[in-house]
Amino acid sequence: MTWEQLKELPKIDLHCHLDGSLSLECVQELLGREITMEELQAADDCDSLKTYLEKFDLPVSVLQTENGLKKAAYDVVRSAAAEHVCYMEIRFAPLLSVHEHLSCERVIASVLEPLAGKIEGLNHVEVRRTYAGADIALYCELESKEAMAFYADHPLHTAAKEKFFHLR
Numbered sequence: 001m002t003w004e005q006l007k008e009l010p011k012i013d014l015h016c017h018l019d020g021s022l023s024l025e026c027v028q029e030l031l032g033r034e035i036t037m038e039e040l041q042a043a044d045d046c047d048s049l050k051t052y053l054e055k056f057d058l059p060v061s062v063l064q065t066e067n068g069l070k071k072a073a074y075d076v077v078r079s080a081a082a083e084h085v086c087y088m089e090i091r092f093a094p095l096l097s098v099h100e101h102l103s104c105e106r107v108i109a110s111v112l113e114p115l116a117g118k119i120e121g122l123n124h125v126e127v128r129r130t131y132a133g134a135d136i137a138l139y140c141e142l143e144s145k146e147a148m149a150f151y152a153d154h155p156l157h158t159a160a161k162e163k164f165f166h167l168r
């Protein structure tokens, strides 16, 4: 089987991390400078978990703004679609992106709200803190009951939902 044939096969990806799946181009764009693969990937002979985990520092550093989060989510979904991934479970830790200028609510909203307009029948998505202040609510406007069923099973929606697995 050739690489091209392998690429064409439909696939599922049951475990991928947003910060660990960004393309070189996406990280470069968000950093505003050229980087090497060595800056993103641990060496084949890496024998230290600390060194390995340090490779996440750079991608996590570009997930500190709403724009970075939106572009990253899109980058991972687009790369997966190009490899014919039809179902994927992406996870990330929103709390790694929270700081004094970015709330957890905005981190989650940045990843989910751009789905509106990309999925047929999904007109509007909003993530807001509830009045009680403790919980985060997801508000969606859909064209019809059929649109809701379509949205519920849509791969982009499923992928986004899985990103919040680590929140539970």
Ligand SMILES: [Zn+2]
Pocket: 015, 017
């Ligand atoms: Zn994992």
